[in-house]
Amino acid sequence: MTTLAPPSTTAGLNHLDALESHALFILREVVAECERPVLLFSGGKDSAVLLHLAAKAFAPLGLPFPVLHVDTGHNFSEVLAFRDRAAVRAGARLIVARVQDSIDRGRVADPGDLASRNRLQSVTLLDAISEHGFDAAFGGARRDEDKARAKERVLSFRDEFGQWDPRRQRPELWRLYQGRVNPGEHVRAFPLSDWTELDVWQYVAREGVDLPSIYFAHERPVVARDGMWLAVGEFVRPRDDERVESRTVRFRTVGDATGTGAVLSNARTIDEVVAEVAAATVSERGATRGDDRFSETSMEDRKREGYF
Amino acid sequence: MAVATKDVLRLATVGSVDDGKSTLIGRLLVDTRLVADDHLDAVAAASERRGVGELDLSFVTDGLRAEREQGITIDVAYRYATTATRKLVIADCPGHVQYTRNMATGSSTADLALVAVDVAAGLKEQTRRHLVIAALLGVRAFVVAVNKMDTVEWSRTAYERVVAEVGVLATVLGATSVVAVPVSALYGDNVVERSLRAPWYAGPTVLEALEASDAGAWERSCGSRLPIQWILRQPGGGRSYAGLVSGEALRVGDAVTLLPAGIETSIRAIHYGGRTLEEAAVGLAADVELDDATDAGRGDLIATAPLPRVTRELEATVCWFGDDPLDQRGRRLRLKHTSRTTPVRVRELEGRIDVGSLTLTRADALATNEIGLVRLTTAEPLVVDEYREDRVTGSFVLVDEVTHATVAAGMVGRPPFVTVGR
Structure with a gap:
C-alpha cells in the first residue's frame, strides 16, 4: 500500500488542535524525562492556558507536579484571587516564592515600594528552583512575544547558575526533546512556544478557559505615564503632574502592577477580545510592559540572568 | 468565533550567509503588515543606532545583541504569520557553516525550504550544502528566491542561470516541487508586491508561492505509528497509552501490533484530553486502550501494518x-x-x-x-x-x-x- 501523505506531523488537524497536541506532547515528554518538574504560574492568560493543557495531558489523573508562583508582592487583587481558585480547580499543590523574602534575606536590594520588581523575580525563581531541587520548569512564554524569546528552544537548557546562553543552545531536532541535565542544572520547557497571542485567545474562547477579570474591559481610575495607562491603586500613585481619569480599559498582559499598562478597550467578552487582538497593530509587550522599552535587549539580558 | 482556523505550513529559510535570508523574511513580514508597529519602530531605532541605514530588515528576525553587532544570524528565529489562506511558521535559519546545527534544528520540522540565492554570486558551496541538508532532513518542496535582482539590472539571463543550477540540484535531491521567483528583498520586488521591473516574469510572488505550495507530499508505504510516551489509568482500572499519532490515523477496532514484543491486539478505545473518539488523526496527542491487558511501557510502539x-x-x-x-x-x-x-x-x-x-x-x-x-x-x-x-x-x-x-x-x-x- 502506498499513500501520499504530507510530511508534516500535524497534517489533518486544524491549527488549534495541532498546537494543543504539540503542547500535550511536550508536557508528557518532560514529565517522563525529568525527575522533578514544576509549572510556573503567574495567573496570567498564558499560564492559565498552560495549566488547562497540563490538566488535559494527564486526565483523568491529577497533575504530576506542583505549581510555583513567583510573587512580586505587586499584584492585582483579581489575579491573586484567580491564582488561588485556578490551583484548587486543577487540584495542584501551589508553592508561592516571594520576592519580599529575597529582599528581607538580602539576596536582592529593595528598589522601593513603587518600583518594579520584575527583574528581581529571577533571583527568587532560581532560589526556589534550587531549594526544591526542580530539574524542569514549565513556562507559558511564547516566541511571538519578543525577539529574544523568538530564538529560544522548546526545551531550553540552564546551567548551574540558571543562565541561558543564546550562543550555545542545544540542537533541538524534530520533536526529540531531550531534557536530561546534571545536578544543579535545569531545563525550562515552553509548551506554548509556537502559539501567538491570537492563538491563545482563540483557544481560551474554544475551551472556555477561566481568566482573571482584568483581561476584559472595565472602568478603572488610570494615569497616563510613559505612553501607557497605569491603574491607580496601592502600587501606582499619581505624581504631581498627572491627572487621574476614569477610563474603560483591559489588560493584555499581567505583570508587576507598577509597570504593567492597561489598554483602552471596550472588549467585554471573549469574542470581542479575539476580534480586538486579531486587529491589533501594537504587540502585547510593547503596549503594556514598561521595562521592555528601555533597552534594545532588555528581554535577552533578563533571560540570560535566569528570567522566565 | 471571530477568526476561522487555518492550515499550517512550516518553512525554514535556507542559503548561504549574506544572500539575504533574514532580509527576505523581514520584507515578507513588513509588507504583509505582520510586524507590530512598536517592533518596527524598534527595528528602525536599532538600525539608526548601528548606522546601517533607515531600516535594516534583517533586524526583524536577528534579535540577539551579537547578531545585530555582527550582522549575521546565529540561531534560528521563529516567526508566525497569518496570510489570507494559511498560517506560516517561519524558522529563519543561520547561513554560516559553524551554525549548521541550528540550521538543522530549524529544517528538521519544516515542510518547505525557502531558499535565498544571490543572483550575482550564483549557487555557492554553502547554499548547496544547505539544500542537501534540508533534503536529507526530508524537505521536498522548495521556493527559491533569486535575490538581489536589482544588482544585475533585473537580467533575465542571470536569473535563468541560477534557476537552472538550482533546478538540477533539486531534481537530484528528489524535490517534488520547485518554484523560483526573481526578487529584490531589499526593495520589496516580488516578495509580497508584484514588481514592475521584471515584465518577463509571469510567475507568483514569494508570498503567493508559499500560499499555493502543497508542502511536498511524501510517498510512504508504512502504517500508523503510536510511540508510547506515558501511561494513564482510566476510571475502572484500565490503562491507556499516550503518544503522538504519526503516519496514518488510528481507529477503534484497528488490528495493531505492540512492538518490540510483537503482541497482536486491537484498539479498544481512543481518548483525547479526557474525551472519547472513534479516530485519532495524525498529529493528535491521543491515548489508546488495547484489547488485551498487555504490559506495555514508555518506549514501546503501537503500529498497524505494514509494520516497522x-x-x-x-x-x-x-x-x-x-x-x-x-x-x-x-x-x-x-x-x-x-x-x-x-x-x-x-x-x-x-x-x-x-x-x-x-x-x-x-x-x-x-x-x-x-x-x-x-x-x-x-x-x-x-x-x-x-x-x-x-x-x-x-x-x-x-x-x-x-x-x-x-x-x-x-x-x-x-x-x-x-x-x-x-
Whole structure:
C-alpha cells in the first residue's frame, strides 16, 4: 500500500488542535524525562492556558507536579484571587516564592515600594528552583512575544547558575526533546512556544478557559505615564503632574502592577477580545510592559540572568 | 468565533550567509503588515543606532545583541504569520557553516525550504550544502528566491542561470516541487508586491508561492505509528497509552501490533484530553486502550501494518554536531529514538558524505558539522522505519553521556541521492 501523505506531523488537524497536541506532547515528554518538574504560574492568560493543557495531558489523573508562583508582592487583587481558585480547580499543590523574602534575606536590594520588581523575580525563581531541587520548569512564554524569546528552544537548557546562553543552545531536532541535565542544572520547557497571542485567545474562547477579570474591559481610575495607562491603586500613585481619569480599559498582559499598562478597550467578552487582538497593530509587550522599552535587549539580558 | 482556523505550513529559510535570508523574511513580514508597529519602530531605532541605514530588515528576525553587532544570524528565529489562506511558521535559519546545527534544528520540522540565492554570486558551496541538508532532513518542496535582482539590472539571463543550477540540484535531491521567483528583498520586488521591473516574469510572488505550495507530499508505504510516551489509568482500572499519532490515523477496532514484543491486539478505545473518539488523526496527542491487558511501557510502539522493523543494528545518516570529532573508536553514546533512550555504540564510520559531489567517501573521522554514514549497535531493540518513509520513527538524536549535550542528528537508512565514491 502506498499513500501520499504530507510530511508534516500535524497534517489533518486544524491549527488549534495541532498546537494543543504539540503542547500535550511536550508536557508528557518532560514529565517522563525529568525527575522533578514544576509549572510556573503567574495567573496570567498564558499560564492559565498552560495549566488547562497540563490538566488535559494527564486526565483523568491529577497533575504530576506542583505549581510555583513567583510573587512580586505587586499584584492585582483579581489575579491573586484567580491564582488561588485556578490551583484548587486543577487540584495542584501551589508553592508561592516571594520576592519580599529575597529582599528581607538580602539576596536582592529593595528598589522601593513603587518600583518594579520584575527583574528581581529571577533571583527568587532560581532560589526556589534550587531549594526544591526542580530539574524542569514549565513556562507559558511564547516566541511571538519578543525577539529574544523568538530564538529560544522548546526545551531550553540552564546551567548551574540558571543562565541561558543564546550562543550555545542545544540542537533541538524534530520533536526529540531531550531534557536530561546534571545536578544543579535545569531545563525550562515552553509548551506554548509556537502559539501567538491570537492563538491563545482563540483557544481560551474554544475551551472556555477561566481568566482573571482584568483581561476584559472595565472602568478603572488610570494615569497616563510613559505612553501607557497605569491603574491607580496601592502600587501606582499619581505624581504631581498627572491627572487621574476614569477610563474603560483591559489588560493584555499581567505583570508587576507598577509597570504593567492597561489598554483602552471596550472588549467585554471573549469574542470581542479575539476580534480586538486579531486587529491589533501594537504587540502585547510593547503596549503594556514598561521595562521592555528601555533597552534594545532588555528581554535577552533578563533571560540570560535566569528570567522566565 | 471571530477568526476561522487555518492550515499550517512550516518553512525554514535556507542559503548561504549574506544572500539575504533574514532580509527576505523581514520584507515578507513588513509588507504583509505582520510586524507590530512598536517592533518596527524598534527595528528602525536599532538600525539608526548601528548606522546601517533607515531600516535594516534583517533586524526583524536577528534579535540577539551579537547578531545585530555582527550582522549575521546565529540561531534560528521563529516567526508566525497569518496570510489570507494559511498560517506560516517561519524558522529563519543561520547561513554560516559553524551554525549548521541550528540550521538543522530549524529544517528538521519544516515542510518547505525557502531558499535565498544571490543572483550575482550564483549557487555557492554553502547554499548547496544547505539544500542537501534540508533534503536529507526530508524537505521536498522548495521556493527559491533569486535575490538581489536589482544588482544585475533585473537580467533575465542571470536569473535563468541560477534557476537552472538550482533546478538540477533539486531534481537530484528528489524535490517534488520547485518554484523560483526573481526578487529584490531589499526593495520589496516580488516578495509580497508584484514588481514592475521584471515584465518577463509571469510567475507568483514569494508570498503567493508559499500560499499555493502543497508542502511536498511524501510517498510512504508504512502504517500508523503510536510511540508510547506515558501511561494513564482510566476510571475502572484500565490503562491507556499516550503518544503522538504519526503516519496514518488510528481507529477503534484497528488490528495493531505492540512492538518490540510483537503482541497482536486491537484498539479498544481512543481518548483525547479526557474525551472519547472513534479516530485519532495524525498529529493528535491521543491515548489508546488495547484489547488485551498487555504490559506495555514508555518506549514501546503501537503500529498497524505494514509494520516497522525491530532491530539493534542500524545503518544511518548522521549530521555530527559534537565539538570533538566522531572517529572509528567505537564510541559509546546515548540514543533517543521516539520515546526510547538507550546506550549505543558507533560500530563503524562507513564514510563521509561529500555535499559537493554527493558521494560517500572513506573517512577516519567526522568533524563538527560533517555528514556521514554510520553503523550503530544499540543496547535495547529499536522499532524503526526508514527516515524517507516516516520522519518520526526514522529519526533519532545522539547524546553525550556525560554532558547530556545533543551531538548528532540521525536518520535511519542511506540517502537515495548519495553514490559510493572512492
